[in-house]
Amino acid sequence: MAGSSSLSDEGAALSSHFKCDVFLSFRGHTRREFTDALYHALVNKRIETFRDRENLRTGEELEGALVEAIERSRMSIVILCDEYPTSKWCLDELVKIMECSHNGTKRPVLPVYYYVEESDVQPWGVIIDNIVEEVSRRLPSIPLYIDRPLGLDSQLEEAKSLLEVDSHAACFMLGIHGDGELRKFVLELYNEIRGHFKAGSFLSNVSEKTKRGGLEGLQKTLLSEMGEEVKTEIGSISRGSSEIRQRLGQKRVLLVLDDVDSIQPLESLAGAGDWFGPGSRIITTRRNDGVLDKHALKKGVEIKKFCFDEGEFEGMQSDDKQKRYVV
Secondary structure, three states: OOOOOOHHHHHHHHHHHOOEEEEEEOOHHHHHHHHHHHHHHHHHOOOOEEEOOHHHOOOOOOOHHHHHHHHOEEEEEEEEEOOHHHOHHHHHHHHHHHHHOOOOOOOOEEEEEEOOOHHHOOOHHHHHHHHHHHHHHHOOOOOOOOOOOOOOHHHHHHHHHHHOOOOOOOOEEEEEEEOOOHHHHHHHHHHHHHHHOOEEEEEOOHHHHHHOOOHHHHHHHHHHHOOOOOOOOOOOHHHHHHHHHHHHOOOOEEEEEOOOOOHHHHHHHOOOHHHOOOOOEEEEEEOOOOHHHHHHHHHOOOEEEEEEOOOOOOOOOHHHHHOOEEO
């Protein structure tokens, strides 16, 4: 990343940075039928989509509203037809798209190949529905809002190293305990690593909601945020636990349970390692350090721990930092 901006600063600013969900790049002659139908299907799904117009193409260089739209889109769709390479504008758009996406590693780029015999393909409506579904699946999640990030990059890196976010080994828990801006720190951590997982959920104030009898609601929120549709009320905590295990048992997910002070929400929301797919990570936050030990003993869940203290970390040597973590 250029300059001194931290990943946490970038994550906090992304919500305001992005102007639309999808930038649609296409050659003019596809507009009348296929691109038009795709554009309206995306919009009908409330996917904010930008498509250029001829009056935006002024001069010889790609500039102005087109450049801004590419830079501020969460992903791009490139409709590649036989005439696409003959257009300087299309090629310039494609170069800019790939630059902004870091060759597809930072923001998704979905190519759609448009030049086949009509008899060889499914009806257009089916194709467009499939594309819209794929776009919905691949759109990056919107970072959670953070007012004035802490900027404690060294602690974030330490926590990330414990989480092993690129590993697809068995699911485990990371318990983060401490004082001060603990929730804000975990929000920053969540935003930084969310893109490594297929789905994610950040459940805040778990203890308070549990005491108010809100565990079923938390279970439903968890499933919904993980992309699992819940049309009816769950009915009971036991059924909710079964739903979580059944629906997410093969899914690589990131789950944050914020402010956990008893074992009940752990058992109901993240009962065991096989509730989630390989490579999943569960993060819990709390002010004391005893709850996870009981859960690990009872359920056999692998536990790692991280102690957060925003006031003491600056200036510590690496050997001292290691003393703060219990793995």
